[in-house]
Amino acid sequence: MEYTADDRVHIPVLAEEVVDYLQPQSGHIILDGTVGSGGHAMRIMEKIQPDGLLIGVDKDMEILRIAKQTLSKTVGTFRLYHADYSEVNEVLRQAGVVKVDGVLLDLGASSMQFDQAERGFSFAKEGPLDMRMDRSGGRTARDLIRRLSERELEDVLKRYGEERWSRRIARAVQREEREAGITSTRQLAAVVERVVPRGKSKIHPATRVFQALRIAVNKELEGLEVFLDTIHNYMTTGARIAIISFHSLEDRVVKKKFVERANHGLFRILTRKPVIPSEAEMEKNIRSRSAKLRAAERI
Secondary structure: OOOOHHHOOOOOOOHHHHHHHHOOOOOOEEEEOOOOOOHHHHHHHHHHOOOOEEEEEEOOHHHHHHHHHHHOOOOOEEEEEEOOHHHHHHHHHHHOOOOEEEEEEEOOOOHHHHHOHHHOOOOOOOOEOOOOOOOOOOOOHHHHHHHOOHHHHHHHHHHHHOOOOHHHHHHHHHHHHHHOOOOEHHHHHHHHHHHOOOOOOOOOOOHHHHHHHHHHHHOHHHHHHHHHHHHHHHEEEEEEEEEEEOOHHHHHHHHHHHHHHHHOOOEEEOOOOOEOOOHHHHHHOHHHOOOEEEEEEEO
């Protein structure tokens, strides 16, 4: 299934707040490290035209094509790169840019990726256990389950999913893998449902398992740490960075790295507490409910 820019399957989260904190102005060079379908980028380009430059990066080539469609309808200059944002040094080298005036990351998987059954991100849709944001290479979630031992899988679920029942789930998953082979999203979700007490939680029992596998497959936290360890080198004085996270693991990394940079006299933290969506936005876009925005300024 292919999406076009007209499908409107992804609504940018905290769009107004991102612009408020980044303060993009005419002539600015802005790096959008997770450009996705171009929702935030489009709003930023409206502010930096006519002489600014939007550098958009995404590891998902399929969504990058949609970003090109979206941004081609706006006034201004943009360049798109198929890469992981952790490769910022190479992206900026290719763009011929030394420093940028603003940086944005919108972490996690996009609505489009969740909605495409064949991507394997959602247990709500039957599909292969893929979960790669970049389908041009790398191990799938299926590969990961086949390769990991029970103890290693337990560690992944505990570390990246903060899963209370990690040991029980790992044992059941490995048993199912040995006996039948786990190949689909709903098959994996069913295994988890059988062994996890439902209790009063409104969250599906497989939610944290899918989160953990996705993070492991895409090396999301490792990439985030690499990026935050180096991005200050590519920011002009006064440049701002805004990062939207969707779960506590990401938010902890962002908060920790911002504090470290502030203690070294490199950042001024602009958000003592994370900014969250308004009630109105959460009602309009239910997927925004867990979003947290943190921002800082290069000094």
